[in-house]
Amino acid sequence: MVSTRGRLDAADPTERSGSWAFGGADSVVLYVHGLGADAESARDQAYTARLALAAATGEETGTDAAAAGDAAVGGTRPVIGYSWASNVDWGPAKETADANAAPLADWLTAWADEDGRPVHLFAHSLGARVTGATLRELAARGRTGVLASASLFGGAVPDESVGADGRYGEAIAALDAPVYSFHSRNDRVLGWVYRASDRTRAVGHGGLPESATAPDGYADVDVTDLVADHYSYVEPEAGCVPRAVERLGLE
Numbered sequence: 001m002v003s004t005r006g007r008l009d010a011a012d013p014t015e016r017s018g019s020w021a022f023g024g025a026d027s028v029v030l031y032v033h034g035l036g037a038d039a040e041s042a043r044d045q046a047y048t049a050r051l052a053l054a055a056a057t058g059e060e061t062g063t064d065a066a067a068a069g070d071a072a073v074g075g076t077r078p079v080i081g082y083s084w085a086s087n088v089d090w091g092p093a094k095e096t097a098d099a100n101a102a103p104l105a106d107w108l109t110a111w112a113d114e115d116g117r118p119v120h121l122f123a124h125s126l127g128a129r130v131t132g133a134t135l136r137e138l139a140a141r142g143r144t145g146v147l148a149s150a151s152l153f154g155g156a157v158p159d160e161s162v163g164a165d166g167r168y169g170e171a172i173a174a175l176d177a178p179v180y181s182f183h184s185r186n187d188r189v190l191g192w193v194y195r196a197s198d199r200t201r202a203v204g205h206g207g208l209p210e211s212a213t214a215p216d217g218y219a220d221v222d223v224t225d226l227v228a229d230h231y232s233y234v235e236p237e238a239g240c241v242p243r244a245v246e247r248l249g250l251e
Contacts, residue, residue, distance in 0.1 A: 001043060002030075003083040004103045008096075013103040022078045027118040027148060027250075029053060029079045031234075032104075034125025034156060038087045046081025049122060049234045052241040053079060057250060077250065079122075082107075086126060090197055097126055101133035108138070108146040118148035120248060124233060125189075128155030128181075128204065132162070135171035135179075145176040149248050152181045153233035153240070154204035156194055162203050163212030173215035180247055182221045182233060182240050183207045189230035221247065 007013045022028065031049045033042050053059070059077065084100045086093050111119060123131040131150055138144055161167040162181065172179050183204045185191070190205035201209070207220035214220075223233070223240035233239045245251060 001046065001081045001083055002107055003039065003042075004100055005039060005083060005085045008085075008099055008103065014107050022117075025078050025117065027077060027120060029077060029120045029122055030082055030108075031079050032082045032084075032121065032123040032127035032130050033086065034123075034127045034154075035086050035090065035093050037083075039083055041087075042081055042083035045124070045234075046079055048236070049081075049241075050079040052234045052236040052239060053077060053245070053250075055236045056242040056245040082127075082130075084130065093126060094129060097129040098133045100130045101137040104130060104134045105137040105141065105143070108134070109141070109143050112143070112146040119146065120148050120250070121150040122153065122234065122244075123151065123155070124153045125156045125204070125230065128152040128157045132157055132168035132171070135168060135175055139171040139174040144174045147175060147177045149177050150175070150179045151244050151248070152179070152204065153244075154184065154187050154190060154202075154227070154230055155181055156190060156202055156204060158198070158200045159203040159206060159209050160200075160212050162215070162218060163208055164215040166212065169215040169218075172218050175217055177217070178248075179218045180221050180244065181207060181218070182223045182227075182244060184222075184227035184233075184240075185224045186228050187230045219247075 001017045003015050004013045031046045033045045163169050181203050187205050190202040194202045226240045227233050
């Protein structure tokens with residue numbers, strides 16, 4: 001796990017925990033959770049993503065995450081959980097998501113410089129806001145090659161924000177990697193709660209609006225046929241990770 005909880009004002013805002021013995025893994029997945037996750041939930045969600053990834057790729061995983069001491073060990077493609085303080089009200093959570101841009105960009109650039117294995121970023125719900133802000137930060141630093149891909153699952157950001165003229169459009173186009181938005185019309189949290197609170201449509205519900213132009217490197221992926229609700233995107237055997245694996249070439 002990588003965590004910024006209670007550390008955003010520190011000189012080094014990210015703290016590592018768990019096993020980092022990734023052996024011969026040829027790439028890693030970084031999982032960024034959404035709203036309402038405490039440290040334990042963040043760890044559990046990362047492990048769930050690991051199980052879903054393993055099921056989709058036919059890998060083997062350890063069955064006891066607690067005994068292993070990490071949310072994402074086992075198999076040949078590790079999942080690193082990115083834990084941030086999202087267990088607050090909606091408004092402060094959005095501010096904290098934006099505040100994680102620099103720490104996450106720091107970690108990604110350090111990983112690229114020190115390790116170099118490709119990183120595929122998976123972001124759920126409000127984790128899409130962390131991701132969008134981070135892409136802007138990376139573009140500002142001229143470090144657009146540190147990701148192998150970025151995937152938004154039920155992204156809780158305005159649908160127009162990922163358009164070419166939107167808040168994140170220029171940064172998406174600058175990234176030297178594809179950005180996928182997996183969206184589901186069955187996602188009532190985004191279709192009702194998000195729309196009522198932010199008075200806009202979420203990209204994770206219906207994708208990019210027809211009035212917007214997709215930036216270079218961006219693609220919507222409709223997973224309504226696979227995803228039944230807001231919390232099922234990365235569930236093993238029930239979500240859309242197999243389709244993501246296919247898109248990303250992680251088989």
